[in-house]
Amino acid sequence: MNEFVQSSVMFGVFISLMAYEIGRGIQKKTKKAFCNPLLIGILLVIVFLMIFDIEYVIYFESAKMLGYLLTPATVCLAIPLYEKVQLLKANWKAIIGGIAIGTFVSLFSIFVIGLLLRIEHVQYVTLLPKSITTAIGLGVSEELGGYGTITVACIVITGILGNVCAEWVCKVFKIKSPIAKGIAIGTSAHALGTARALEMGRIEGAMSSLSIVVAGIMTVVLAPLFASFL
């Protein structure tokens, strides 16, 4: 099996799309928020690789084409943002305020938990950038001397969790306006959460996209300061 996958150009891409489509089918049938197509897609690919004993690097080699599209796709998040720019202009104080406080809460609560658990400095700075988009988070972690790989893992888990819980959290905690929903999702769960926000609505998606940028840049500025606390 490994040999075939190694020779195939499209295998990894196909398996990924297929797994996601199955996930969507399951969500349509069950209508449960935790039957999230992305989560199911990831789990199905993992199970498939285990059953057929395919190494991750070999799968990744034939699926990485999907990852290449991530940069232009992120650039295109400017489109929903542009279309909702009137909302941004009318509510900019609330939007920037929400993202700033969210970013601060993220860094501060990691500091408090770090203090309580008495974790080492290396572990602390590894965790600090966990709510922001992968590429920025990895850069911040490495700059502060953290373990990049673990930071990436935490960022991905954060994103999946945010993606899965977004709708439930908004409902239970009565986050009502679509703007606030978008800010909540983008600030806590970066691009992976934004993928869910875009499915919830165009405004949610636009505001979540904006939060990735603003929260990311704020963290670049604030993380070195927080790193000196512990």
Place this chain on the structure above:
Amino acid sequence: MKYLKQMTIILAVTLMGEVIKYFMPFPIPASIYGLILMFVFLMTNVIKIENIKETGDFLVEIMPVLFIPAAVGLIDMAEELKAMFLPIMLVVGPVTLLVMIVAGKVTDSLIKEEENDE
């Protein structure tokens, strides 16, 4: 040739993002510079929305799937994750939810406040 033209424009802006990243000392990825650039170009009418709309919407729509290959990589990190299991569990779950709730509630109440002012 609508789609080809749209893709060319999108990749041109992406490439500009990569050029900026190359010259900047910050840990900010090309995609973020590209997103900001694209937004500025749209606002200043340098790029018209019709010239990127369909292809751009397609890329945004397929975004969740684009994360699958990297996320599956978690299986190769099992060892490293085990070493920091407790702090990771305590930080990732509760902090993510807390940030989501606080950011959402704060934005919600600030929006209401502004509406009341007007």
